[in-house]
Amino acid sequence: MNEITPGTIEMEPIGYVENDYLEPGYSEKVYQTISKIIIKEELAEGLYRIEDFEKLYILFHFSKSKGYDLIHRRRYDGEISGLFASRTPRRPNGIGLTLVEFVKVEGNVLHVKGLDAINGTPVLDIKPYIKKIEEESD
Numbered sequence: 001m002n003e004i005t006p007g008t009i010e011m012e013p014i015g016y017v018e019n020d021y022l023e024p025g026y027s028e029k030v031y032q033t034i035s036k037i038i039i040k041e042e043l044a045e046g047l048y049r050i051e052d053f054e055k056l057y058i059l060f061h062f063s064k065s066k067g068y069d070l071i072h073r074r075r076y077d078g079e080i081s082g083l084f085a086s087r088t089p090r091r092p093n094g095i096g097l098t099l100v101e102f103v104k105v106e107g108n109v110l111h112v113k114g115l116d117a118i119n120g121t122p123v124l125d126i127k128p129y130i131k132k133i134e135e136e137s138d
Contacts, residue, residue: 002015013122015039017060021118035115036104037123044108053102055129058115060096061122062089063123065116087116099129 018026021036039047050056068090074081075088083091096117103111110126117123 017121053128059125062094065089
């Protein structure tokens with residue numbers, strides 16, 4: 001049996017979200033909205049060939065969410081579930097993950113559609129969605 005190693009994990013955001021959503025809350029409209037992800041200038045070269053991918057995973061920090069409930073009512077269907085069976089922003093580590101559509105890239109600005117993060121949200125990482133890898137089964 002493995003024990004969880006105590007300690008902290010430090011991460012430096014690679015950028016932040018820019019959009020019209022100022023407060024947390026569920027809205028179907030967010031999935032049709034274009035958001036900008038402003039990447040730090042010194043990391044902009046890392047966007048090279050990002051346009052090769054139609055979809056991207058955006059990993060971000062729910063910086064405005066505080067605390068969590070292990071059992072709660074899901075916002076999207078009203079069902080009671082555990083937090084690990086939901087997409088609640090109120091999580092032990094406050095990490096969000098969304099699969100978005102690539103729109104375009106301009107310098108250090110990545111335009112995406114469907115990001116359910118609010119304005120100013122710290123972005124931790126971006127990874128391409130590769131259908132062959134994601135849908136591969138043993």
